[in-house]
Amino acid sequence: MAYIEREVEKEIGKWLDSREIVAMRGPRQCGKTTLLMRIAEMLKSRGVDESRIHYTNFEDDLAKMKFEENPKEFIEFSMTTGGKNYFLLDEVQYLKNAGKQLKLVFDSFSNAKIFVTGSASFDLTDMGKYLVGRIIFLDIHPFSFLEFLRAKNRKYEELYSKLRISLRDKRVRLTKTVFLDDLNNLLHEYLTYGSYPRVVTEHDRNRKKELLKGLFITYIEKDIVGLYGKQYREKVVRLLKACAYSMGNIVNYETLSRNAGLSYHDVRNIMPLLEDSFVIFAVRPFYRNKMNELRKNPKIYFVDFGMRNHIMEAFDKIDFSVLYENFVHNELKRLFSVKYWRTTAKTEVDFVIEHGREIIPVEVKTQAKVTRSFRSFIESYSPGKAFILNLTEIGKKRVNGCKVVIAPFAYI
Numbered sequence: 001m002a003y004i005e006r007e008v009e010k011e012i013g014k015w016l017d018s019r020e021i022v023a024m025r026g027p028r029q030c031g032k033t034t035l036l037m038r039i040a041e042m043l044k045s046r047g048v049d050e051s052r053i054h055y056t057n058f059e060d061d062l063a064k065m066k067f068e069e070n071p072k073e074f075i076e077f078s079m080t081t082g083g084k085n086y087f088l089l090d091e092v093q094y095l096k097n098a099g100k101q102l103k104l105v106f107d108s109f110s111n112a113k114i115f116v117t118g119s120a121s122f123d124l125t126d127m128g129k130y131l132v133g134r135i136i137f138l139d140i141h142p143f144s145f146l147e148f149l150r151a152k153n154r155k156y157e158e159l160y161s162k163l164r165i166s167l168r169d170k171r172v173r174l175t176k177t178v179f180l181d182d183l184n185n186l187l188h189e190y191l192t193y194g195s196y197p198r199v200v201t202e203h204d205r206n207r208k209k210e211l212l213k214g215l216f217i218t219y220i221e222k223d224i225v226g227l228y229g230k231q232y233r234e235k236v237v238r239l240l241k242a243c244a245y246s247m248g249n250i251v252n253y254e255t256l257s258r259n260a261g262l263s264y265h266d267v268r269n270i271m272p273l274l275e276d277s278f279v280i281f282a283v284r285p286f287y288r289n290k291m292n293e294l295r296k297n298p299k300i301y302f303v304d305f306g307m308r309n310h311i312m313e314a315f316d317k318i319d320f321s322v323l324y325e326n327f328v329h330n331e332l333k334r335l336f337s338v339k340y341w342r343t344t345a346k347t348e349v350d351f352v353i354e355h356g357r358e359i360i361p362v363e364v365k366t367q368a369k370v371t372r373s374f375r376s377f378i379e380s381y382s383p384g385k386a387f388i389l390n391l392t393e394i395g396k397k398r399v400n401g402c403k404v405v406i407a408p409f410a411y412i
Helices: 009-014 032-045 061-069 071-078 098-108 121-130 145-152 154-163 180-193 197-201 205-228 230-245 253-260 264-276 305-312 320-333 372-381
Strands: 021-025 053-057 085-090 112-118 135-139 280-283 299-302 338-342 348-355 358-364 385-390 395-399 402-408
Touching: 009 032, 021 032, 032 053, 032 085, 032 112, 053 061, 061 071, 071 085, 071 098, 098 112, 098 121, 121 135, 145 154, 145 180, 145 197, 154 180, 180 205, 180 305, 180 320, 180 402, 197 205, 205 230, 205 305, 230 253, 230 264, 230 299, 230 305, 253 264, 264 280, 280 320, 280 338, 299 305, 299 320, 305 320, 320 338, 320 348, 320 358, 348 372, 358 372, 372 385, 372 395
Parallel strands: 021 112, 021 135, 053 085, 085 112, 358 385, 385 402
Antiparallel strands: 280 299, 338 348, 348 358, 395 402
16 A cells, blocks of 8 residues: 555654654554654754664564563663664553553653654553653554545546545635535545544555454454453443444433443443544533533534444435534544534534634534524624535635635535
């Protein structure tokens, strides 16, 4: 598979020469190991000799045992003279006391630069308490829509780059294209089979489904059973099915418990694991009025659409309307903290993002429409701009002094 440049590379480049440990966390097979190899190439292009770049995968039990027994000796044995050494440590979630051991290495070797990856957020975040001021976390997800288009057809990537809007800009430029149907067809493929690199680059649709099946089995056996125990295997599958059917809805533990056929206690314990292992996102509510606005229950979205469709066994009968919302959430989350808004009177806006002091509401509709709920949010918070994202319509209008931008999903 030809290498597909990742958007996160620019951020990684900022930290290549810094002292801090760079920790890249994300789901299995989203491209973390490939990024480590890319880092090695970036270092070589800067004149770093290959002998000073060291890769270790801690899925290798022998390497894991050696590092756990004596991390200082492990690092010192590999180091070569002649400048800074670079250690690319893959799958560190398998290490016992990873944070404590990496702190020892960091404090012992000023000429060692460390990059680590892991597929379980909980363990990597816990690691951070030992490495305060010593570590930078970067979340790595499967392909964004831009990266998907880059893998599919460079001409569509170039077109998308020209059309793409920024929610941060004061003035949003909208450009029409006669190729919108083409972009929407590609978007529907993206929403059907998802964004894992290996799935995206596979052309055969049946093989795409088989790859997703394999990814799901690997996730259950390694990230769930391997880290948390066999007792979670069936419970996680049942809860994920309940989440898939509830995607985009406001949920609570009682509802999920009933739909999954699990105890309330099980749901409380397992939901954080699903977030920490990068399968779902839980979006919390935006509120300022503590009397009238919801402050507790989350909405559920999936990190990868193909994984969600596999769990639902829904490749032949896909409801794109809920996947559009999931898509918008995932693209927004790459840049912003994303919340939703709902009042106790059930007035609702799909997403609210905060950019500095600016509050920006975002609605997701198959066809553009200014709803009563959208107007209510604008009246309550007086945002400078708002967005209605839809399949084909494009334009701008004013609602109570707020500039409302109407743009296709394939523009974000």
